[in-house]
Amino acid sequence: MTSILSLSNEKIKVIAKELGLSEDELMKQSLVTFLERKLKEIKAEIYKIMNKYMISSIEDFERLYEKVKIEEKDSFEDFKRLDHLEFKKEEIDKILKELK
Numbered sequence: 001m002t003s004i005l006s007l008s009n010e011k012i013k014v015i016a017k018e019l020g021l022s023e024d025e026l027m028k029q030s031l032v033t034f035l036e037r038k039l040k041e042i043k044a045e046i047y048k049i050m051n052k053y054m055i056s057s058i059e060d061f062e063r064l065y066e067k068v069k070i071e072e073k074d075s076f077e078d079f080k081r082l083d084h085l086e087f088k089k090e091e092i093d094k095i096l097k098e099l100k
Contacts (some may be wrong), residue, residue, distance in 0.1 A: 032099050039092045042085050049082045058083055 007015075009023075016026040053070065055061050061079055064070045072079075 028099060032096065035092050035096055035099075039089065039096070042089050042092070046082060046085050046089065049078050049085075052078065058086055 012023055012026065016023045019026060021029070050056060053061060053064065053075070055064065058079075061075075061082060064075075065072055065079075
């Protein structure tokens with residue numbers, strides 16, 4: 001399989017023509033597929049963290065800290081990771097809405 005980095009404009013034109021798509025539509029569909037796959041990976045990571053702490057949101061995580069149900073020193077990395085993943089998920093969702 002050819003590396004995407006080595007795909008020239010000519011190759012993209014050929015692939016688009018073979019698939020009966022415009023170059024723009026081929027690139028758009030490729031990007032949507034990539035982002036949907038990335039979103040699925042992010043959601044799986046979010047699920048693992050939420051399942052570990054039996055929570056359904058980052059706010060639930062914060063409440064666990066407030067009620068001292070979990071120690072921050074033992075879970076802070078997961079908290080930061082979950083917050084970052086939620087941010088990435090929102091960003092990808094926004095991009096996908098624009099593309100569709």
